[in-house]
Amino acid sequence: MTVTDVPVVAPRAAKPNRGRGRGPATRRQLTAWLFLAPSLIVLVAFTLYPMVQAVYLSFTNYNLIKAADFIGLDNYVELMNDPAFWNAFWNTVLYAVVVTPVTVVLALLFAVMLNQTFFGRTFVRTAIFLPFIVSLGIIAIAWSFLLDPNIGLLSYWLSGVGIVTEQGWLTDPRFAMPAVMMVGVWKFVGFYMVIYLAGLQSIPGDLYEAAKIDGTTALQRFRHVTLPLLSNQTLLVSVLALIATLQAFDQIYVMTRGGPYFKTETLVMLIYREGFQELRFGYASAISFVLLIFVFVLSIVQYGWLRRRAVTY
Structure with missing residues (x-):
């Protein structure tokens, strides 16, 4: 047998x-x-x-005393015809329409100013951001004392420039809502400023150098370089600010309890009053579900509108 005659077995x-x-x-x-x-x-x-559970309760008449009975859409029909609901709804819209853009614009301006180098910059950044990490209830108590017509330091300063209210800032129907709005802006502007600062520091400096070579002014660079490249941060800040304003409760509860004459009662304050004071948990759950849908729809619309204007580089 030759070597070539050996059968070759293929490996498995x-x-x-x-x-x-x-x-x-x-x-x-x-x-x-x-x-x-x-x-x-x-x-x-x-x-x-x-x-x-809240969605389920919104279809019942649960009041913490007796078992919940299913009543269908009765709670929703009632709130559509409830003047208190519509008063709280429009107060919420007013609060959001004013506080959201003011907070976003101030946060952007502070970020642009504090992105420059100057003595004491770290201290100023900390001072603006500090209110965000403090409890809003504590902040509201402090502002209540500052706005007190008898002992309030801020009321005294304002009276010195001719801004006087005999009833007090928090008991005057004309000034109660602006007072709680001011506290809301002061509380959150530092947090949004930090988000904008992070965005500013991620913009390449070469873009500003090229714009300077082209002979642009500082305002033109802000408009055509800074603002477009901060569109993603503006999207995030705007959505967060809108959601926060639509859920405003803490400072309103501490400072005005929704008064005077329900001028500062928002939807969250109405939910608290109906649920924990009137013990109408089914009706309060219906209001909360309507608020949830309202916040969701506005957030989606806002996200879609701002997303189309986003710029990448």
Whole structure:
């Protein structure tokens, strides 16, 4: 027998080990879910379940005393014909329409100014940001003293320039809403300023140098370079500010309790009054669900309008 006569046996193809490649990936997924589990449990227990329960209660007449009876859309029909609901609704819209753009514009202006180098810049940044990390209830108490017509330092200063209210800022129907608006702006402007500062520091300096070479002024550079390249930050800040203003409660509750004459009662204040004072939890849940839809729709519209104007580089 010659060497060429030896039969050649082809090696058998190795069977793919399907379980071997999937094992590490499965373990990684399991590890990820285990890390996420505590947060998911808290989210479901304290956010998702209360939301579902509130939607259910909005179709009942639950009042904490007797068992809930299903009444269909009666709560929604009632709120559509309730003057208190429409008063709170328009107060909420007024608060959001004024506070949202004022806060966004002031945050942008502060960010542009504090992006420059000058002595004491860090102190000024900290002073503007500090109100955001303080409880809004504590801030509202402090502002209530400042605006007190008898002992308030701010009321004294304003009276010195001719701005006087005999009833007091928080008890005068003309000035109560502007007072709580001022506190809302003062509270959140520092947080939005930090977001804008981060955006400003990410803009390449070469763009400003090129604009200077072209002979542009500072205002033109702000309009044609800074604003377009901050569109993503403006989108984020605007949506956050709108949601925060539509949910305004803390400073209004502490400073005015929704008065005087319901001039500062927002939808969240109305939900609190109907739910925890009148014990009409079904009706309060219906109002909260309407507010949820209102916030969601406005956020989507705002996001879509600003997203089309976003600029990338």
